[in-house]
Amino acid sequence: MLTAPSKTRYSEAMPSTDALAVQVARLYYHQNLTTEKIAAELGLSRPKVSRLLTHARKTGLVEIRIHDPQESSRSLESLLTEHFQLDRVHVVLTPENATEAECMQRVAVYAAHHAATLIQPGMTVGLAWGTTLNLLSQHLQPRPTPGVKLVQLNGSGNPSNFISDHALGLLQRFGDSFQAALNPFPVPAFFDHPETKTALWKERSIQRVLDLQQKADLLLYSVGSAKASVPSYVHAAPYLDPEDLQEMQNMQVVGDIATVFFREDGSFDGIPLNRRASGPDLGLFKNRKGAVCIVAGVSKALALWGALRGGLMSELIVDDKTVRKVLEFSGVK
Known part of the structure; x- marks a missing residue:
C-alpha cells in the first residue's frame, strides 16, 4: 500500500517538486484518478502530471510507501492522534469543492486499500454494515488470505425484510475478496422487546457468533x-419508528456504531433503544487495538467527535474536511 503524510490544506501551494509529486502520487495510486483528472484538479498539464509520477518513482518517493520530506510535525494526522490518543490516523485529502458523496468515495477507496494490508492469515474480522462499509466493499481487490473468518457485528433484519440484502452483500464481497469464511448474524437490527433479545442471546447458535465478535482481531x-x-443506512431504511427518533432526541444521541447509539460525550449507557439493538455493547470498541473506524463527510463530524471522546476506536480513516471540523469542536489549532 502507498501512504503519505497529509498537508494541512489541500489547496495550498506546495513548495517543492518532491512535495507536488507526493500529492500527485496519492491521487493516482490511492484514489485511482487518471492523469487527466489529476491535471484538471490541480491545474496542471497532463505531461506535467506524468513527469511528476516518473519523478516520484525514480527518486524513491513511491516504493511501497510515499515518503514526504515536507511532512509537518503538526499535520492533521498528528493533531488528531495526539489529542485523542489514537494509534494511527489516515487523512484522505479532498478537493475544496468536493461534495460529501465525493469525499466518501475517496475515503472508501483508500480504506479498501488499507483493509487489504490489515487483514492477515488466520484473522477473525468483525464487520458492521452501513453505507460507508458497503461502498468500501465495492472497491476491494481479490486477495485470497488463508484462514480468515468474517463475522457480522450487528443484525440487519427489519419489519419488512428479516435478512437485509445490503448487509449480506457487503459480507459476501469481503468474503469473495479474501476467500474468507462467512459468519452472518441473522437477527433483527432492533428487537421489538428487550426480553426477546435477552432470551435469544442464550441460544448456542447466537452465542457462537457473539463469541466470534468478542474475539475478533480486527473491527x-x-x-x-x-x-x-x-x-x-440505519436512518434511510425502515429501521426506526418516529417514537425511536423522538427517544434518540430526548437522550441527546448524536451517532451510532453498529446500530448502538451514543451521545456527544461518547457515553452510551441508559439509552433505552440500545437494550433492543442487536449490535455489540460499545465497550467492544473502547480503547481496543484493531478497532478501525472509517468516516467521511462534515455532516458526520459531531458524531465522530462523540465517538472520539468516548475512545471508541484506535485507528481512524477520515477526510480532511471532517478532521478540521472535529478539531474545531475540540478547540485544537
Missing part, C-alpha cells in the same frame, strides 16, 4: 448519524 466499522448528508 471495521463507521459512525452513523441522522444528520449525514449521505444518509446512514
